[in-house]
Amino acid sequence: MNPYIKxxxxxxxxxxxxxxxxxxxxxxxxxxxxxxxSSGSQGGVFAAIALCFALPQxxxxxxxxxxxxxxxxxRSKIGKDLRSPENVHLRxxxxxxxxxxxxAIVISGSIFFDKLSLSSRLARxxxxxxxxxxxxxxxxxxxxxxxxxxxxxxKSKDLLAMSKEERDGLVxxxxxxxxxxxxxxxxxxxxxxxxxxxVMCGKISYEYDRNMCEARVAKKLSDCEKxxxxxxxxxxxxxxxxxxxxxICDEKIPRMKDTCRGVVYSAIAAEKKDKTICDKIPPRTxxxxxCYADVAIASNDRSACDGITMLIHKSRCIRKTSGK
Numbered sequence: 248m249n250p251y252i253k254x255x256x257x258x259x260x261x262x263x264x265x266x267x268x269x270x271x272x273x274x275x276x277x278x279x280x281x282x283x284x285s286s287g288s289q290g291g292v293f294a295a296i297a298l299c300f301a302l303p304q305x306x307x308x309x310x311x312x313x314x315x316x317x318x319x320x321x322r323s324k325i326g327k328d329l330r331s332p333e334n335v336h337l338r339x340x341x342x343x344x345x346x347x348x349x350x351a352i353v354i355s356g357s358i359f360f361d362k363l364s365l366s367s368r369l370a371r372x373x374x375x376x377x378x379x380x381x382x383x384x385x386x387x388x389x390x391x392x393x394x395x396x397x398x399x400x401x402k403s404k405d406l407l408a409m410s411k412e413e414r415d416g417l418v419x420x421x422x423x424x425x426x427x428x429x430x431x432x433x434x435x436x437x438x439x440x441x442x443x444x445x446v447m448c449g450k451i452s453y454e455y456d457r458n459m460c461e462a463r464v465a466k467k468l469s470d471c472e473k474x475x476x477x478x479x480x481x482x483x484x485x486x487x488x489x490x491x492x493x494x495i496c497d498e499k500i501p502r503m504k505d506t507c508r509g510v511v512y513s514a515i516a517a518e519k520k521d522k523t524i525c526d527k528i529p530p531r532t533x534x535x536x537x538c539y540a541d542v543a544i545a546s547n548d549r550s551a552c553d554g555i556t557m558l559i560h561k562s563r564c565i566r567k568t569s570g571k
Contacts, residue, residue, distance in 0.1 A: 268313050307351060315348040378421070391425040398422070398434050403441040414442055418450060428452055436460045468495070483507070488514045509534030513541050520546035522554060531556050540564040 381393035398421060406414060422434035432451045439447040439460050448460035455477075462474055462482035466489045471482035480500050484507045487495035491514060496507035509528045516524035516538050525538035536555045543551035543564050552564035 264317050311348045311351040387426045391430045394421050394425055395434050398437045406442040432456050487511050491515050513538040517541040517545040522551045536560045543568050
């Protein structure tokens with residue numbers, strides 16, 4: 248084989264091998280970072296969502312780094328051949344590719360670390376997230392996630408203490424600033440569910456989400472009659488929770504009565520601040536964990552978190568309570 252072609256092939260192959268290994272490392276590293284963000288803080292879910300949009304920026308610098316390493320490694324092996332006069336063109340191309348990879352590493356790396364910084368900011372405890380800090384974020388996607396997280400951690404009692412005009416102001420001045428429709432709808436739905444305001448649900452753009460929101464804030468059985476089968480179950484469950492009435496679960500939605508009962512028991516336990524009521528929910532289930540967390544937050548008693556079986560849920564429960 249012609250030495251020029253052979254050396255070119257080895258350089259290309261070395262670069263491709265580096266790129267493939269870099270891709271594997273980037274994907275594995277991304278999953279590891281997502282895991283620690285989602286399990287290590289209250290805002291982990293929002294941080295994980297935010298980081299998903301930053302992963303492409305992670306892959307580019309890692310791919311470039313591995314490609315450059317394997318390119319230089321291959322170049323060192325064929326160094327004598329590259330220094331020969333007949334390979335001067337190949338040497339120049341090699342130098343240009345190396346320079347391109349270095350520039351790609353610097354630019355894409357700085358972009359990724361900027362995104363990672365924003366993701367980490369979303370992972371902070373709620374008291375460290377303010378509207379002022381959200382407004383300072385220039386990236387509209389991350390700013391929307393910040394607003395959404397701010398609303399997510401608002402307490403129902405604080406919303407209920409506001410006037411209707413003040414709550415409507417939150418929809419306009421916070422949710423209204425979010426540029427992505429699905430995120431804006433989530434923001435409005437959060438406010439509606441915490442305040443029990445069905446009128447607010449009407450501001451959600453997507454029909455399915457709007458109907459589901461109205462079903463989830465229903466307070467009377469008669470409110471459920473207007474919904475079709477897709478929303479009736481959620482409506483009955485909402486009414487059972489509002490009335491703290493287990494019989495509604497048994498009579499109206501017998502096929503999902505266990506789930507409905509769990510939701511009602513959680514509401515009763517949180518209201519009475521009695522974690523023993525959670526024992527009525529089947530063990531080792533998300534509903535039972537949620538029940539213990541609701542009691543812990545309502546009573547500000549960290550010991551209620553001890554009943555939670557999933558470590559991630561227990562960690563979040565502990566972080567949401569100041570402890571006793």
